[in-house]
Every structure is written in C-alpha cells, then in structure tokens.
Amino acid sequence: QSVLTQPPSVSGAPGQRITLSCTGGSSNIGAGYDVHWYQQLPGTAPKLLIFGNRNRPSGVPDRFSGSKSGASASLAISGLQAEDEADYYCQSYDSSLSGYVFGTGTKVTVL
C-alpha cells in the first residue's frame, strides 16, 4: 500500500519521448521532500537515475530528466531506446510514516 502512485505501465516507440508520473501527498512530495528515481532491469538491483528531483548521477544519459511540482513528480525519457525497458520507481520521504516510501512502480515497454 504505497503512498506514491505511479501508472503500472507506459510504452513508446524507439526514439519517442515518454513521461512517467509519481503522485504523492501533503506528507511526502507535497511537504517538500525530494524525489529520487530508480531504474530496475530484470533480475538486478535498482540503479539511481535521478536524485534531488532533477539531478543525474554521473554516467546517466541526459535523455533522462526529472521534475517536481506540488505533490507530484515526473521522469521523462527522450529518445527512447530498447535498453530502457525496465521498471522505474520514484522514492521520497514521508513525515507521517517517519520513513521512506517508494512508488508503486512503472514498467516501461519499448514497442
């Protein structure tokens, strides 16, 4: 019962731009806590993709970009590639739970 809601799946053609949403509430994203995004390829550990709402760790292509507005955040993937097929999770902190929370996850499919 995650407090961060993501669409179960998003698909796009190679080269296309897609956007993944992450909707929270007043005790997490809306309270000003940072949002981070992870990519998880099948059978592997999650990999940090975006930290602090919009920052990319070194090595992450600039095709990935993050944004935050109010109680929601978004991850955009431009120039979609076959290797981008994975599960994507947003993550933040929740003050009412006094703990960290992950989104429900979005499976990205490249058509």
Added chain:
Amino acid sequence: EVQLVESGGGLVQPGGSLRLSCAASGFSFSIYWMHWVRQAPGKGLVWVSRIKSDGSSTNYADSVQGRFTISRDNAKNTLYLQMNSLRAEDTAIYYCANLLQGYWGQGTLVTVSS
C-alpha cells in the same frame, strides 16, 4: 569501487529468525545513514529500516516494527538486520543501500515457508 555485499538469506520457517549482513567497501561507510529495502517476488520496492551513521538512531516500517532490528559495526564496515518472528509475507529479496549516494547491494533472498 563501491561494493555492498549482502549475506545471510535463506529458507526459514514461520516464526523463525534470520540475521542478514551487508559488507560495505569503497566509500566512507561510517558517515552515512544506511538502509534495508525489500522486494517481494514480482512486487515493488518497500523500505524496511534505516540507521544513523553512528548507530544512535533507527527507524522502521510499521510492517516490521518490533520484529526487526537494524544495527551496524563501523569498525567492520558492516550493516545488519536481525529478523525475528518471521512471516510468509516477509519473503523477499533484501537489499542494503546507501540511499543518499545511490549505492545498492545485489540483494539476498529470504524465504519464509514451512
């Protein structure tokens, strides 16, 4: 090179106990909060617990509060998770992670079943 290597997973009966370890290297383990995150088969990521850099403060998800205990040994660069009164719903891959820097281990599988 940063490494987080979990161990201690396995098959345990309901009501049993297990202790997970996570050996860290390649970063300044002793100055960072460390976390445990789990993922049930085919399901999403769930945060489990965290511990402050010096071990003086801990937090737990409601689902494990009172049953799990997180601890660390900074002299050994090792993070622990003591899991008691295990239930079938605790079955998952358990990852240790430095969430601030984005470092994750490869995970260790815990299966609770009779």
